[in-house]
Amino acid sequence: MTKWMLFSGLIFTVLLGGCTDTEDDMEETRNHGTEPGIETSGSLNDETDKIDVTLYDGDKETVGNVIIRPVYNGVKVTLEGSDLPPGTHGFHIHENGICEAPDFESAGGHFNPTDAGHGFEHPEGPHAGDLPNIEVDQDGNVFADALAEMVTLEKGENHSLLKEGGTALIIHSGADDYESQPSGDAGERIACGVISE
Known part of the structure; x- marks a missing residue:
């Protein structure tokens, strides 16, 4: 039971880290090549x-x-x-x-x-x-x-x-x-x- 909880916690941490990286990447993509107040599309x-x-x-x-x-x-x-x-x-x-x-x-x-x-x-x-x-x-x-x-x-x-x-x-x-x-x-x-x- 303890091993299963430990394994579940590890999976959750990996998934959470992956989501954070994805959000950072998306933010970088949204801001790439733009200046404040001028949005490119x-x-x-x-x-x-x-x-x-x-x-x-x-x-x-x-x-x-x-x-x-x-x-x-x-x-x-x-x-x-x-x-x-x-x-x-x-x-x-x-x-x-x-x-x-x-x-x-x-x-x-x-x-x-x-x-x-x-x-x-x-x-x-x-x-x-x-x-x-x-x-x-x-x-x-x-x-x-x-x-x-x-x-x-x-x-x-x-x-x-x-x-x-x-x-x-x-x-x-x-x-x-x-x-x-x-x-x-x-x-x-x-x-x-x-x-x-």
């Missing part, structure tokens, strides 16, 4: 699903690179830039995939398939293409992550960045105040990059 974080965008200034010099990846709740926009004016700058997705220097007016207005108001602080906003301001340091460098929850990279969808003709990313000379119409009083367009396949 299935194959959406595969390297083949990302879009690379090069940003150019008005002199057609490269000033930044952006990686756009689909995530569970929209797209993640990762910007790495240099040789930009220090300070706070508006950063938006625009409706046309055309970047004609020097003023980049060819990119049109903000990407806004739902005809919303501009700005995170506007009662009828934001535009699908509104992104948080970026902060460029005194050396002209910036690294920023943003989540655009109202857009997708799925072709054929009304709010897809890969619509016919593409879309564009724009950096402005000043800060977006998140409420002025139609573009947050962010000033001139100082950098542009086309979002396309």
Whole structure:
């Protein structure tokens, strides 16, 4: 009887240890390749699903690179830039995939398939293409992550960045105040990059 109880206890301990390892493995799998607040799903974080965008200034010099990846709740926009004016700058997705220097007016207005108001602080906003301001340091460098929850990279969808003709990313000379119409009083367009396949 004592041997049987000892054997049962040993089996229970082994099973319990196996469950703990499995739970740890599952937690590691759930968190692999993610950042706080940005959940990836299935194959959406595969390297083949990302879009690379090069940003150019008005002199057609490269000033930044952006990686756009689909995530569970929209797209993640990762910007790495240099040789930009220090300070706070508006950063938006625009409706046309055309970047004609020097003023980049060819990119049109903000990407806004739902005809919303501009700005995170506007009662009828934001535009699908509104992104948080970026902060460029005194050396002209910036690294920023943003989540655009109202857009997708799925072709054929009304709010897809890969619509016919593409879309564009724009950096402005000043800060977006998140409420002025139609573009947050962010000033001139100082950098542009086309979002396309």
